[in-house]
Amino acid sequence: xxxxxxxxxxxxxxxxxxxxxxxxxxxxxxEQSIRIILSTPKGSVPHRPEFGCDVYRLLDGDFxxxxxxxxxxxxxxxxTHEPRIETVQITATQYGKDxxxxxxxxxxxxxxxxxxxxxxxxxxx
Numbered sequence: 001x002x003x004x005x006x007x008x009x010x011x012x013x014x015x016x017x018x019x020x021x022x023x024x025x026x027x028x029x030x031e032q033s034i035r036i037i038l039s040t041p042k043g044s045v046p047h048r049p050e051f052g053c054d055v056y057r058l059l060d061g062d063f064x065x066x067x068x069x070x071x072x073x074x075x076x077x078x079x080t081h082e083p084r085i086e087t088v089q090i091t092a093t094q095y096g097k098d099x100x101x102x103x104x105x106x107x108x109x110x111x112x113x114x115x116x117x118x119x120x121x122x123x124x125x
Contacts, residue, residue, distance in 0.1 A: 012084065030084050030112065031121050037081045038074055038123060053077035059125055063104060067092040070106065074123075078110070086113045 010025035017032060024032050040052030055073050058066040071090045078088050089109045096102045106123045 063094045087111045
């Protein structure tokens with residue numbers, strides 16, 4: 001059990017999903033929240049059946065057909081479940097299609113509701 005307990009003075013914070021001994025706060029907290037929303041299938045959270053996003057149902061489809069659907073579903077889910085975000089813009093690119101494995105990179109630009117400074121993150125699938 002850790003003897004060094006970290007407490008945040010920030011209004012919004014949560015334990016880090018990538019480091020057991022760390023917390024995320026500020027813009028990093030919002031980014032982690034976006035990742036949680038996009039990676040949680042709808043219906044998988046008890047008492048919150050609408051929480052999450054069903055983008056994983058799209059992953060085996062043709063990139064040019066699924067990218068607009070992913071963008072629409074992800075945008076809707078983020079704006080619905082993350083009240084600290086005012087605007088979201090998502091673009092998609094494909095990588096590795098010349099090899100046996102192809103994936104997608106979604107660049108997510110979001111603006112916090114209390115800031116004019118846009119933030120950017122990448123979500124790979």
